[in-house]
Amino acid sequence: MRSRLTFARIGFLLLGSFLLTPFAAKTLFAQASDQGWQQKWDAALKQAKTEGKVVVMGPPGDRIRDAITQNFAKAFPDIGLEFSGARGGELATKIKAERDASIYSVDVLISGTSTADAYFKPMKALDPIEPALILPEVINPKSWRDNRLEFSDRDTRMDLVFSTQNNVPLIFNPAQVKAEEVDELYKVLDPKWKGKIAVQDPIPSGTGNGVFRWLWHVLGPEKAKDFYQKLRAQAGAIDRDQRRQIEWVAQGKYPLNFAPGTVMYQLEKRGLKFGVIPHFKDYGAYLTPGFGSAMLMNQAPHPNGAKVFLNWLLGKEGQTAFSRGMGYVSRRTDVSSDHVPAYWIPKPGVKYWAGYYEEDAKMSPEQVKFLKSIYGR
Amino acid sequence: MELTRRSTFRPFQFPKIEWSWIPVSLFVGLLVLLLAYPLALLLIKSFVISRPGQANVWSIRGWVEAFADPNLALAIGNTFYLAFVRVVVTTILAIFFAWLVTRTDVPLKGFIELTLWLGFFLPLLPMTMGWIMLLDPYNGLINKGLMTLFGLAKPPFDIYSYSGIIWCHIAFSTSVRFLLLTPAFIAMDAALEDAARASGSNNMGVLMRITVPILAPAVLASTALGFIRSLESLEIEMVLGIPAGIYVVPTKIWDYIHWEPPLYERATALCSIFLGFIVLLIWLHRIFLRGKEFTTVSGRSYLVRTFSLGRWRWFACGISLLFIGLMIVLPLMALMAGTFMEFFGNFGTEKVWTVHHWTAVFADPVFLRALRNTLVLGLGAGVVGTLLYSLISYIIVRTGMAGRSVVDILSWLPWALPGVLISLALLWAVLGSGEYVKLLYGTVALLVLAIIIKEMPLGTQIIKASTLQISNELEEASSTAGASRLIGFLRIMLPLLRPSMVAVGIIVFISAARDIPTVIFLATNQSRTLSLLMLDYIADANQEKAAVLGVFLVLLIFALLFIGWLLGLRRSVVRS
Numbered sequence: 001m002r003s004r005l006t007f008a009r010i011g012f013l014l015l016g017s018f019l020l021t022p023f024a025a026k027t028l029f030a031q032a033s034d035q036g037w038q039q040k041w042d043a044a045l046k047q048a049k050t051e052g053k054v055v056v057m058g059p060p061g062d063r064i065r066d067a068i069t070q071n072f073a074k075a076f077p078d079i080g081l082e083f084s085g086a087r088g089g090e091l092a093t094k095i096k097a098e099r100d101a102s103i104y105s106v107d108v109l110i111s112g113t114s115t116a117d118a119y120f121k122p123m124k125a126l127d128p129i130e131p132a133l134i135l136p137e138v139i140n141p142k143s144w145r146d147n148r149l150e151f152s153d154r155d156t157r158m159d160l161v162f163s164t165q166n167n168v169p170l171i172f173n174p175a176q177v178k179a180e181e182v183d184e185l186y187k188v189l190d191p192k193w194k195g196k197i198a199v200q201d202p203i204p205s206g207t208g209n210g211v212f213r214w215l216w217h218v219l220g221p222e223k224a225k226d227f228y229q230k231l232r233a234q235a236g237a238i239d240r241d242q243r244r245q246i247e248w249v250a251q252g253k254y255p256l257n258f259a260p261g262t263v264m265y266q267l268e269k270r271g272l273k274f275g276v277i278p279h280f281k282d283y284g285a286y287l288t289p290g291f292g293s294a295m296l297m298n299q300a301p302h303p304n305g306a307k308v309f310l311n312w313l314l315g316k317e318g319q320t321a322f323s324r325g326m327g328y329v330s331r332r333t334d335v336s337s338d339h340v341p342a343y344w345i346p347k348p349g350v351k352y353w354a355g356y357y358e359e360d361a362k363m364s365p366e367q368v369k370f371l372k373s374i375y376g377r
Numbered sequence: 378m379e380l381t382r383r384s385t386f387r388p389f390q391f392p393k394i395e396w397s398w399i400p401v402s403l404f405v406g407l408l409v410l411l412l413a414y415p416l417a418l419l420l421i422k423s424f425v426i427s428r429p430g431q432a433n434v435w436s437i438r439g440w441v442e443a444f445a446d447p448n449l450a451l452a453i454g455n456t457f458y459l460a461f462v463r464v465v466v467t468t469i470l471a472i473f474f475a476w477l478v479t480r481t482d483v484p485l486k487g488f489i490e491l492t493l494w495l496g497f498f499l500p501l502l503p504m505t506m507g508w509i510m511l512l513d514p515y516n517g518l519i520n521k522g523l524m525t526l527f528g529l530a531k532p533p534f535d536i537y538s539y540s541g542i543i544w545c546h547i548a549f550s551t552s553v554r555f556l557l558l559t560p561a562f563i564a565m566d567a568a569l570e571d572a573a574r575a576s577g578s579n580n581m582g583v584l585m586r587i588t589v590p591i592l593a594p595a596v597l598a599s600t601a602l603g604f605i606r607s608l609e610s611l612e613i614e615m616v617l618g619i620p621a622g623i624y625v626v627p628t629k630i631w632d633y634i635h636w637e638p639p640l641y642e643r644a645t646a647l648c649s650i651f652l653g654f655i656v657l658l659i660w661l662h663r664i665f666l667r668g669k670e671f672t673t674v675s676g677r678s679y680l681v682r683t684f685s686l687g688r689w690r691w692f693a694c695g696i697s698l699l700f701i702g703l704m705i706v707l708p709l710m711a712l713m714a715g716t717f718m719e720f721f722g723n724f725g726t727e728k729v730w731t732v733h734h735w736t737a738v739f740a741d742p743v744f745l746r747a748l749r750n751t752l753v754l755g756l757g758a759g760v761v762g763t764l765l766y767s768l769i770s771y772i773i774v775r776t777g778m779a780g781r782s783v784v785d786i787l788s789w790l791p792w793a794l795p796g797v798l799i800s801l802a803l804l805w806a807v808l809g810s811g812e813y814v815k816l817l818y819g820t821v822a823l824l825v826l827a828i829i830i831k832e833m834p835l836g837t838q839i840i841k842a843s844t845l846q847i848s849n850e851l852e853e854a855s856s857t858a859g860a861s862r863l864i865g866f867l868r869i870m871l872p873l874l875r876p877s878m879v880a881v882g883i884i885v886f887i888s889a890a891r892d893i894p895t896v897i898f899l900a901t902n903q904s905r906t907l908s909l910l911m912l913d914y915i916a917d918a919n920q921e922k923a924a925v926l927g928v929f930l931v932l933l934i935f936a937l938l939f940i941g942w943l944l945g946l947r948r949s950v951v952r953s
Contacts, residue, residue, distance in 0.1 A: 055902070060916035062741065070742070082902040085913060089639040092428075094804065094898050101808035101815060105901075118638060122428065205637035237620055243918035244620075251725060253515045263918035271719055271726040377448060377624055377632075 041134045041311070045076075047304035053080035054305030057095075058110035059291045060085035063266070067325025068110070068313075075312055079305055088112065088205070092119035095297075099125065107306035109295040110313075113152035113356040114205055116159035116295050126158040127298040132307045138314045145331045152293060153358045161356060162314055163292030163328040165344040166285050168260060169211055170277040171246065176255040177275070185215075185280040188231065193256060195236040198245040200259035202228075202371055207242070211259035213360070214286040214353050216367050225370055231258065232374045243267065250274050262290055265327040265341055278343040284351030292328050293356075401772060405780050408769065412787045412830065415802035419794070422805070423645035428638045439642025443633070448624065453650065456625040459539065459614070460607035463546050468600055470547070470700070471554030476584055477693055479562040480570070482683045484690055489697045490559075496552030496705045498887060498934050499712070500927030502612045505545050506920060507711035509616075510722030512536035512544075518711075518722075537621040545613045548704035550606075554599050556884065557839050560876035561595030562588070564846055570684065580684065594666060598842040601658050602835055605792045608651060626650060627795065634797050644798060652793040659789055666845075716925045734921040738929070743910060751890050751907040751930075753821050758828035759886035763878045765829060766836030771866060773837075774844045775852070792834040796894030803827050804898040819901040827899055828889040836881045843877040844870070883938070890930050 048054070058064055065083050072081045086094065088111055096119075098105055109120065120126050130149070133139045141147045150161040172182055182188055188197065200208030216224040232238075236254055239245050242261025248254045250272040257274075268274070279285035294313060300306045312318040319330040329340050337345055346352055355361075363371070427434040443449075477483045478490045511519045512534045520532035535541060565588065573587045589596060611627040618624060630647050633640040686693055715721040719731050738744065772778065773785045791799060803826070807817050817823045847870065855865040871878070893908045900909055907926055914922040 060913055062910075062913045062919075062922075063917050065913065066742075084902045084905070085916070086897070087635070087637075089635070089637050090897060093639060093641075093801065097804050097808050097898075098818075103808065103815070103818070105819075114637065119428065204632075204635065239620060241616075241619075243920070247720065247723065251516060251723065261918075266918055267720075271728055272723075273726075377622075 037134050037136055044134060044304045044307045044311075048076075048302070048308040049078045051079075051302040051305045053082055054107050054302050054309045055082045055084075055105055056108045056110060056309065057084050057086070057091055057106050059112070060087065063325050064110070064291060067322055071318070071321035071325075072309065072312060075317060076308060079308060081309070088115035088119065091115065092123070095120075095125065096123060099123070104297070104299040104301050106297050107300040107302050108309055108313075109297060110291060111293060111295070112205075112291055113159055113161060113289055113293050113358075114361045116152060116293065117358045117361045120295060120297075121153065121156070121158065125297055127296045127300075128156070128158055129160050129294065129296045129310065130157060132296050132303075132310050133314065134307060135311045135315055137316060138311050143316075143332055143334060145333060150331055152289075152356050152361065159293050159295050160314070161289045161293045161331065162319065163323065163326075163330050164287045164289050164346070164354070164356070165329040165340070166278055166346050166350075166352070167207065167210055167214075167288045168264065168276055168278055168343050169214075169258070169280060169285055171249055171257045171260045171264060172275045172277065173249050173252050173255045174273070174275040176252055179275055179277065182256065183277055183280065184282045185227075186282075188256070188258065189227075189234060194234050196254055197231070197235050197256040197258055198237045198239060198248050198254040199231060199235040200242065200245065200257070200261060201238050201240045201375065202259070203368075203375055204240065207261045208240075208259045209363070210286065210288055210355060212371065213363055213367075214355055216363070217286075217353055217355065217360070218283050218351075221366065224367075228371060229374055238375060238377075246272060246274065265344070268341065269327075276343045278347070279350050279352075284353070286353040286355045287346060289356050290326065290328055292322070292326075292330075401776065401778060402780075404768070405772065405778070405784055408784055409780075409787060411826075412790060412833070415799070415806040415830075416790060416794070418805045418809075419645055419798060419802040423642040426642055439640065440646040443643035443646035446629070449626075449629065449647075452624045452626050452629050455539075455618075455623055456608055456627070459542060459625065460604055460610075462543050463550055463607045464600060464604045466543070466547060467550040467554050467603060468596070470551045471558055471599070472584075472589060472596065474551070474555050474697065474700075475558040475562045476588060477697065479559060480565075480567075480588065480683055481580075481686050481693070482690060483686060483697070484694045485698070489694075489701065492701045492705055493552050493555045495709075495931075496548045496701075497556055497884075498931045499549065499705070499709060500891065500924070500930065501549055502616065503712050503715070503920070503924035503927045504548070504708050505613050505616050506715060506721050506924065507708035508541075508545050509536055510711045510715060511708065512541065513722070516722070535621075537617050539623060541621075542613055542617050542623065545617065546607070546610065548708070550603060551700075551704075553606075553884070554603055556880050557599040557602070557835075558592070558595055560839075560843060560880055561592050561846065563876055564843065564873075565591060574684075580686065580689075583684075594845045595839075595842040597662060597665060598838040601662060602792075602838055605651070605655060605658070605834070608654065609792065609795065611795070630795055634795070641798070641801065644795070648794050648798065652790070655789050655793050656786075659786060712924060713928065716921060716928055718921065721921055721924065734919070734925050738914075738922050738925045741910065743905060744907075746903075747905050747907045747910045750821055750824075750904055754824050754828065754896075754906055755886040755889040757821070757825040758832070758889040759882040761825065762829040762832060762836055762885045763840075763882040766833065766840050766881060767871065767874055767878060769833075769837050770841040770844045771870060774841055775849075775870075788837040789834050791830050791832075796831055796892060797897060799831055800827060800895050800898040803830070807899075818899075819904060821904045823899050824896045824904060824906070825889075827895050828885065828892060831892065831895045832885045832888050836885060839881055840874060840877050843874050847873050883934075886937075887930075887934060890934070891927075 056068065058068070065085060069081050069083050091109070091111070092115065095106060109115070116126070137143055141149065144150065150164070151157045152159045152161055170182060170188065172179070200206070200211070202208040202212035212228070215227060219227060242263045245254070245257045246260055246264050246267050249257045294310060296306055296310065313322065316332060316334050319332045319335045322328065323330045323335055324339050327340055327344065329337050329345055423439060424435050424437060425433045426436045426438050474489065474493055478486050483489070509517070511517050514520060514532040514535040514537070517532065517534065517536065520534055523529060523533050536545070569591060570583050570587050573583045578586065609627055611631055614623070614625045614628055615631065618628060626647055630644045633644040633647070716734055717730055717732060719726050719728050769784060769788055773781050794802070803823070807814055807823060817826070851869050852865045855869050856862070860868065890906070891908050893912050896906060896909065900906060907930065911923040911926045914920070914926070
């Protein structure tokens with residue numbers, strides 16, 4: 001009897017141990033892992049303070065500069081942040097010349113995805129970004145939309161996309177146009193709008209380029225070419241000055257602006273009034289990161305400063321600061337979009353094209369040739 | 378026999394060396410290196426067609442594609458047409474005002490001179506915004522006013538046109554030409570004009586037959602410079618030309634530079650148009666000046682006297698005030714008002730007026746550092762550049778040393794290139810020239826060097842023209858008295874050149890303070906200037922804040938001039 005009980009006890013114990021092992025292991029592993037990231041973070045922080053600063057390059061503009069430098073300084077007063085802004089091509093030219101002369105001055109880049117794909121990846125100037133990510137709130141996929149860290153280069157994972165917003169294809173003057181008159185793509189070609197549309201030049205990179213790439217994608221080459229031609233015939237002005245076009249619409253000089261720039265957010269905040277078509281009912285719109293992607297430079301002069309900065313930028317605090325400063329929609333699930341204009345927030349049920357992946361980032365030679373033939377100057 | 382041998386023996390003799398030429402030769406060599414090397418790099422790299430970061434691919438494709446552009450011929454035509462009209466108009470105006478202020482008894486001449494200087498200081502782009510506010514065909518205040526007043530169906534003016542572009546250039550271009558011509562007018566001996574009057578010539582006859590021909594080097598140099606500057610002009614053509622479909626070569630170059638990826642090879646190729654024109658201009662300039670004498674300042678004392686305009690005094694004053702009021706004060710007031718508006722020229726917003734742009738600029742955390750860098754850059758480039766240009770002018774005009782014609786030609790070259798390409802060429806040159814030169818990178822000193830190179834044609838040609846006015850006999854007298862060439866240069870040439878040098882120094886200072894493209898590749902976070910801060914504001918579509926910085930720079934320059942005036946740089950002192 002005793003031996004039977006003993007066997008039963010031993011059996012229960014073994015079974016219990018067997019069942020509990022994964023939980024115990026997980027708990028133990030988690031503890032070890034917690035200690036691991038904490039140690040890594042403390043070490044990075046300590047060394048970053050010794051390095052003294054981190055050098056970040058990004059797009060020009062005082063909003064992005066202030067959003068990054070002022071908030072990072074609050075979080076890490078012992079680590080200086082040097083931020084310089086320039087356009088993608090200028091950044092690439094400068095950094096290439098520096099690297100040819102064995103000068104490695106930049107730690108982190110913040111830019112649009114095409115800058116990474118067109119310049120810095122071919123330059124072999126980037127390191128994979130994930131090894132630099134330490135904080136659990138950053139590396140945990142659940143912190144991010146679609147349960148994943150998003151990259152424009154899905155194979156090599158060097159250009160981390162941390163914000164995506166809806167790209168507005170059309171704005172209008174509410175005193176001259178009703179929203180329902182232009183809420184579908186082909187309504188824009190109505191003869192009554194002839195000479196009344198300011199079109200953002202589609203040839204250089206930027207909003208115009210993105211919208212025309214999206215049209216090529218959703219319409220297919222033949223229909224897109226037809227649309228390009230008809231829109232050119234409708235246009236009252238083809239321009240590259242985003243602010244001027246938006247002001248034209250607000251003042252009524254042109255009732256419509258096709259592919260308005262992202263500066264509409266700042267201008268609206270300052271008091272310009274215009275109506276927005278956030279997406280066309282028939283074809284939707286496309287998603288863009290704007291300047292919301294980050295890269296880690298290889299041979300970074302302040303590698304620990306770069307780690308601290310990236311973990312701050314991609315954490316809740318950094319993303320909130322960036323999102324508030326730029327009006328962008330963070331890909332983090334715990335960052336509020338309350339401050340973001342409604343027209344930039346992607347809506348359920350709308351067709352969106354994520355045109356920022358490496359393979360879609362530039363126009364095809366056929367598309368460029370055709371656009372130059374009708375929009376070139 | 379021995380005697381014969383002795384008499385035929387000629388020991389080897391080294392060529393006679395004038396030791397004083399050694400530092401000068403070294404200086405010329407350095408100058409050639411400074412100018413020719415970056416430009417050569419740029420030319421070589423214009424045959425590389427790969428993107429930044431990719432392995433070099435050599436080809437002439439960039440050049441071929443730049444010149445195969447079907448719209449290029451029209452752009453070239455537009456460029457030369459706009460430049461020609463501007464130069465004709467501003468040459469007449471600048472000569473008239475320089476003569477009026479320096480050689481006549483026109484009333485309020487101090488005020489006229491001061492406000493014409495002001496025309497030069499005003500920031501070009503914000504001033505154009507001021508004109509748009511007044512002359513936009515849709516909502517320009519003058520257009521609306523005239524339409525209401527006279528019941529017009531259409532606006533009478535359209536700023537987005539050829540005439541609009543020329544109009545917006547006139548104040549600045551006249552002012553800069555005035556600034557460049559005034560010193561030459563001051564340094565002219567009145568005895569020559571007296572002789573003409575004694576022979577029965579009237580004021581206009583004296584101006585056209587004596588004053589202008591005598592001042593030919595200065596007038597020619599300023600006209601040539603004005604023409605080349607007009608060919609290169611970009612900002613106003615960008616803002617007013619593009620909506621009207623008027624494209625010029627600089628807007629094409631700008632397009633190529635701002636392409637993604639930048640097409641520097643095509644931009645460089647198009648610059649060869651300017652280069653060819655500059656070479657032609659140098660050749661014509663030399664032909665014109667060959668064998669002629671333009672000295673107006675010689676060993677004997679010379680008279681600086683004003684002539685009475687008689688009953689035309691107030692008429693001339695009225696014309697001047699009308700020009701100043703219409704071309705400078707009116708857009709300046711619009712500009713000033715614009716900096717206090719939420720949106721420049723937009724009266725349709727809920728909140729029209731604000732001081733926010735001013736407070737935001739001065740509260741910008743990088744403002745003070747940018748201001749300090751700008752002052753160092755402006756003063757450094759102004760002082761060092763002016764001394765360098767004087768030395769170069771002296772070498773070209775006064776010495777017979779080999780290589781001076783090369784220096785002369787090289788001194789024109791920077792104007793064949795837009796600032797951004799000079800910036801790029803210097804970036805490549807400095808980073809590719811060894812460890813010690815590399816130390817310059819990221820410092821304000823490199824920005825100073827870039828501005829000195831950029832403004833070399835203007836500085837050198839203006840001081841050269843003034844040097845031509847000074848007779849050799851002054852230095853010969855100094856040499857006879859035992860002074861060295863250096864002492865002669867320092868004690869005789871520099872004081873006589875001072876009016877031109879002050880004018881050039883101020884121009885270089887302003888250029889340094891405002892220039893964005895020439896420093897764009899060379900500045901770092903630590904050496905950021907106010908002009909780059911302006912770029913930040915423009916990138917965020919806040920032209921109002923950029924305009925505030927432009928107005929602030931004008932005030933700063935005026936403050937510096939006032940300090941200079943207190944320190945004794947008054948023209949009366951300079952004249953002496």
